[in-house]
Amino acid sequence: MKTVTIDAKDLHYTPLNQKVRAAVADGAEEIVLNNVLGQRFIGNGVRGNARIIVNGVPGGDVCMFMSGPTCIVNGNAEHAPGNTMDKGMLVIHGSAGDAVAHGMRGGKVFVRNNIGYRGGIHMKQYEVEARPMLVIGGTAHSFLGEYMAGGLVLVLGIGQEKAMTDRGIGSGIHGGEIIIRGEVDDHLLGVGARKFEFTEADLERIKPVIESFCEHFDLDPAPFMDTNYTRIAPASSRPFAGKYVWE
């Protein structure tokens, strides 16, 4: 396997990202970035199927517009990791800031611990093949899945008494689904969001996602394989139909 190692210490994000792109263009299969600290836009718009390993804390918008590669972050991430990501996978071995998976349109974002506000905001999907997934091991702050138009957000609540305790879940949602481990209090639901029963068929659907998440973080998937979830989706097929246009 062709591996390229880059020392990011005291390197501005522009030359760092130029080096990453040059390595991808040169056919590197694995790119290891050491001593990353605050450099933004790592892996931006990169295509293909390279593996990018980020050792450190990347700056905002890691993997924005990325289409194909797998990016492993060994550290926390700042705001908007996976912003408008198209294809591929982003795995964060830590927590992340606000607006995780912002406007994501395909691929997977896995966060081991917690995320900030507005995770999955404006996530969207196109038919079946472009269906983004955001999986959070711990918990998320308010406005999870805000204005969501498609895709899946899954919160496992590992180490939490309740998976979600912050308000505004699915505020303005009009597509896609938010699945949360355990019960969710009614007052935490946002405008336009509604709780639905989580069925065996739903479990069958998300089983592969849970297995994949657990594999990346070396967790046993067995404790998650039951129907003790809450499924949150739009209250109707067009919950905001009358909001801007009166028919």
Next chain:
Amino acid sequence: MCGIIGVIDKTRSRMDGSKIKAALSLMNERGSGDGAGYAAYGIYPDYADCYALHVFFDNMAEPKTKVEEILHYWGTVVHQEEIPTFEQPGLKRVHTPWRYFFKPFDDMIGGKVGSEKDIIKHIVMEVNSSIDGALVFSSGKNMGVFKASGWPEDVANFYRIEDYEGYIWLAHNRYPTNSPGWWGGAHPFNLLDWSVVHNGEITSYGTNQRYVEGYGYKCTLLTDTEVVAYLFDLLGRQHELHTETVVKALAPPFWDEIDRMPPAKEGLYRTIRMTYGSALMNGPFAIVVASNEGIVGFTDRIKLRPLVVGENGDMLYISSEESAIRVIDPEVKNIRTPRAGEPIIGRFNA
């Protein structure tokens, strides 16, 4: 979009400004080169009982004479000097930063002037609203603000910030969006011990401004953040509210959250919201406020700006980005993102 950072050493061990400069510079992307500044507490131990008045003068003739007329009326100038500065290629010198170490006369206190601090507040408002070419931008004891239009490194090097040692540091990198970039508009904003760094906008500025102006504060700095310093002085110093309560007045819970609280708590929060409705701040913001008692960080009620907290023993760090904290302290622990409106408080050890 701006970058902010606040640090406190709870043991009052002092650190020089070199690391805070490096941390702020890491967030250069959050600024536009139109303003940067630093506040440091514990830097003037030789004049610890004097108010350190930092003033921008446009020239050293008329404005300075007028400022000194006011100072000599209200008290004694123990010492005065030009704040040492060092030319930087990327920074245009617009004003001359000057400092007075000032003691108000005891016998001026009485009637509406209840304390030394009322005298200082009056002097600051008087100078800033009535003297062309003079601006008091720092007026606390044993602390000082250093700011200008420029990038974080340039402003730090202009003042040689590493020559100062403080147990609290605040720093701010400015990206002005809807108000002018000028020296007086750079953060931190200060009145007495209160210094404020802020990322965001106070969209309720008009309401808040009218509220503080009713108590003799004059907003003269052409941008929203100064009102936060005056709100803290009004609620924290004059009304003697605890820091937690000040934050709960400025960024209160929603009514439906108050409705769900247990009765005693519900009554308290309802009273705060009804009493201080005009102090409530709307709009996106992340703020760190320092005083001689410690620091507090908080965000707006729906968390429209980032704020990260980290700790290491007696150190508490609050910043827009985790990476900036790690520049100062690579071994930082307990990194977390606080909830909207949650006060993050660092006080000195007793």
